[in-house]
Amino acid sequence: MGVDAHTTSSPLGSLAELAAMTEVPEETREQVASDPFCATLGIEVVDLSPGRARAELRVTEDLLNFHGTPHGGAIYSLADAAFAAASNSRGETALALETNISYLDADGVGETLTATAEETHLAGKTAEYEVDVVDGNGDRVATFRGRVYRPE
Numbered sequence: 001m002g003v004d005a006h007t008t009s010s011p012l013g014s015l016a017e018l019a020a021m022t023e024v025p026e027e028t029r030e031q032v033a034s035d036p037f038c039a040t041l042g043i044e045v046v047d048l049s050p051g052r053a054r055a056e057l058r059v060t061e062d063l064l065n066f067h068g069t070p071h072g073g074a075i076y077s078l079a080d081a082a083f084a085a086a087s088n089s090r091g092e093t094a095l096a097l098e099t100n101i102s103y104l105d106a107d108g109v110g111e112t113l114t115a116t117a118e119e120t121h122l123a124g125k126t127a128e129y130e131v132d133v134v135d136g137n138g139d140r141v142a143t144f145r146g147r148v149y150r151p152e
Helices: 015-019 026-033 036-041 072-087
Strands: 044-049 052-058 095-103 112-123 126-134 140-149
Touching: 026 044, 036 072, 044 072, 052 072, 072 095, 072 112, 072 126, 072 140
Parallel strands: none
Antiparallel strands: 044 052, 052 112, 095 140, 112 126, 126 140
């Protein structure tokens, strides 16, 4: 489910598109759509369902490091945004306990990176998520893993 830049009211996708994603509370969709840090980087959440999220980021010149490749912080932020959306998708506050990332490859300017977060374990107040970050060819750029705690 892509986001058309001409109809998007938010850098994270239009509220109408996010509202069409079933089983996710409206308040949660609105929170995901209004994340100011993601908006600053240009990260868009393009799919959201319980325990799952997909986010995209187009690599621009201002996201490069001094080697001319995407800054690890930009890739981490993309993976973390998908992780945050997936872990909060049921409408319960989820707080990160730990995360880690492995960088596997680097792409250049103009490439669109996609991070897909999947819930891999849910038990009581904790859950675990795995996030794959891929380039436009589907080649893995990074793998991310995170655990959350739900205090409610």
